[in-house]
Amino acid sequence: MSLSKVENMVGQKVELYDYIGQLLNNRYLIRDLIGKGGMSRVYLAEDTAKGGMPIAVKVLSFNLANQHMSQRFAREIFIGAQLGRKSKHIVRILSYGVTEDKTPFYVMEYLQGKNLKQILKIQPLTISKFLEICNQICLGLQCAHQGISLKGEIYPIVHRDIKPENIFITEDSRQGEIVKILDFGIAKFLTERSGMTLTDSFIGSLPYCSPEHMEGRKLLDVRSDIYSLGVLMFEMLTGKHPFQTKSNSFGTWYQAHRFQIPPTLEEVNPQVKIPQVLEKIVMSCLAKEVSDRPQNINQILEYLKKLNLQINDGFSSKNSDSIKLSCPVQLVPATLLSxxxxxxxxxxxxxxxxxxxxxxxxxxxxxxxxxxxxxxxxxxxxxxxxxxxxxxxxxxxxxxxxxxxxxxxxxxxxxxxxxxxxxxxxxxxxxxxxxxxxxxxxxxxxxxxxxxxxxxxxxxxxxxxxxxxxxxxxxxxxxxxxxxxxxxxxxxxxxxxxxxxxxxxxxxxxxxxxxxSEPEGFKNWMDKFLEMFLKLFSRS
Structure with a gap:
């Protein structure tokens, strides 16, 4: 097992093990490094208990001695495990463990395909492809926003990092293209009642953050994800970001998100002919004030459904106002009865x-x-x-x-x-x-x-x-x-x-x-993980 030194998020040198060729938990054979970031590395591996089935293993770049990072990683596992089991549009977590050097890792399904950033580098999406992908993104977000169960309570989840790199399109032999939302590493429990917030400093992807996220507001809700989705939709349709900045600094991006008026889709890409109602949906998601945006993902799903029906019936931009931006069913953000x-x-x-x-x-x-x-x-x-x-x-x-x-x-x-x-x-x-x-x-x-x-x-x-x-x-x-x-x-x-x-x-x-399909029996290992998860947070 070889060592390498890299800089962490605060510029300190930390030692990272290279796990290629290692057998984790006497089961997961690490084959290759397929991704890395400031806090973790992702490896292609084989599940030897499943006949060498390909899986992905995400290993934290810090061991258990770093309590803050361990808490965040534990939260990512806990959230992802529950949500991935409920929705096919969220990457599925299968198991978790600790390496010999006391570094946490978790096992997830291995996805073959491309992320949305790679796809958009080539060209913007057609309207039909946009509707297909966007609908699946919304279904995944809807599942997160409806929440996870913790000690008899339901806690809605805000992803807080919706961006092209975290949207993966994979091919399924039976169902065709399936969209998966990745990386709940900075996701947040929507309620403060749990005492489980680790958000004292800003973490996020600046080009896709909502204004209130950048302001560090404590009461972020699902409408912050809707803003990020609006930026993503704009980019999917035009191939370009709605805001132009002179630098990538925090201050420059905050000025753009809080004060810049986004251009029309046609101004950015005149060759793309987009129905007026679709532009209204995108612009409503990009509203600066949370009260001016769609209040939940259900509303966006309803708009997309109606738009898709009208396009299939020979939709014309001339009659685009016939779709009213309203939805009778509202999303409830939290359990009110324990x-x-x-x-x-x-x-x-x-x-x-x-x-x-x-x-x-x-x-x-x-x-x-x-x-x-x-x-x-x-x-x-x-x-x-x-x-x-x-x-x-x-x-x-x-x-x-x-x-x-x-x-x-x-x-x-x-x-x-x-x-x-x-x-x-x-x-x-x-x-x-x-x-x-x-x-x-x-x-x-x-x-x-x-x-x-x-x-x-x-x-x-x-x-x-x-x-x-x-x-x-x-x-x-x-x-x-x-x-x-x-x-x-x-x-x-x-x-x-x-x-x-x-x-x-x-x-x-x-x-x-x-x-x-659960390698250890989902209920059993989630019970064990919940116990560990609660112990971690009880120390904070």
Whole structure:
């Protein structure tokens, strides 16, 4: 193992080991260096336990003695592991460890393709390619903004470093081009309640930072990422940055972001013909004041969807104003109801003491939070506590506005599955409210009540929806207004039941595949990592 000396971010000489040829954790064989930065190096490696499957290993440039850097690296692993499992548009973290010289590392999927910076060097994107890539970026950001779970609370994540180098386009043999968001190294928990902020000094990529990020505001929110996305969209469409500076100094870039008015897209690149509404979307993202930007990624996804439909229908810039920049569904930034509060809930007196399940909106001082209450035998509750949980939505909106909401409890050893289905009739106000709240909040609390002791909630867990599932709910709500049902409600239920039975095997295969793809079992190593993660922050 050879040593090299490099300068760290504050100009101090630090020693770095070259791990090429080394076997980390008796499993990951390091083959080549494929990337490096001020704080870490990325290696191409082979997973010897998976028949030499190619993976990427990111090794911190500092050992555990540097507590500040270890905290940041631990946060990157913790955030990336949860988000990568929820969205295919965020690079997936598979495992983590420490080298023999006490340097932290983590293992992630190996991506083949190009980052957006490499692609834009050649030429700007066509409108159709822009819409395809931008939509996937937004789905990844939507997943981050909807948050991760920590000690029973949901904490939305602000990436804070959206730039072309952190957008990777990879080829998938089945799904075509897939966009992946990389590097949550400087991502921030949106709430200060956790005490987990490590943002005393400025860190970011100056050409893509929001004005409030550069000002060091403590209360950065998702709209800071939306500004960075606006800069990125401008560059994707024109091939050039919206702001021109004489130097790369902090002060020069701050003046540009805070005070320069961005030019029109046509002024920068007259050869690119861009629909007026698309230019409005980009310019609204680049607004200097956060209140003037789209308030969440859902809004941008809605604009892009409508624009794509009109382009496919023969869109003309003359009728571009027909798309109104509005979105009925808002993104909720944080959990307002803790799992501890759920444990204090009592089984409703008007419900039978029987193995049933039903949704319920619990009111907080700010808004309603979706929950699902299930009564099961105590033995089943105990069995499924730390097992795999999944959520599916099945619908036939073209013939009747109804959703079958299925929560799946899955145990592989020994095999056992519990299905908790519920029909949401979107003709009914109650069904609409539940579906809308699920889409807005992005998660729900699952409350277990034991038949043997039905009075008080016995256990609660939180299930997050993927960005695609939230979009599915939004689409179903849009299609239900106005509804042109062709069959009766009971007939719709029967059809959905039939589809549900046919899809059960596919749902289980999907859950099993997700479970097997985790090299150590995601739940087990995340539990261990969470313990380490909390210890690190308790020292700060």
């Amino acid at each position: 799992e501890k509060e759920c444990l204090q809930k009592n089984w409703p007196k008007n419900k039978p003491i029987a193995p049933i399940g039903f949704p319920h909106l619990l009111q907080t001082t700010e808004r309603a939070i979706p929950t699902f209450w299930a009564m099961l035998p105590k033995q089943e509750i105990t069995r499924f506590l730390d097992k795999i949980h999944g959520t599916e939505f099945i619908s036939k909106m073209n013939i009747y506005p109804m959703l079958l909401w299925v929560t799946v409890l899955y145990d592989t050893q020994p095999y056992m599955t519990k299905w908790l289905p519920y029909f949401l009739d979107l003709k009914d106000n109650k069904g609409q409210n539940i579906a809308r709240t699920l889409a807005e909040v992005g998660y729900y609390h699952l409350l277990f009540f034991a038949i043997e002791d039905p009075t008080r909630c016995a256990h609660v867990t939180t299930l997050s929806l993927t960005a695609n599932q939230r979009q599915q709910l939004i689409d179903c709500l849009d299609m239900s207004q106005p509804s042109n049902e062709l069959i009766l409600s009971n007939q719709a239920k029967n059809l959905l039941k039939t589809d549900y039975e046919k899809l059960k095997l596919d749902i289980l295969r999907k859950l099993a595949a997700d479970h097997k």
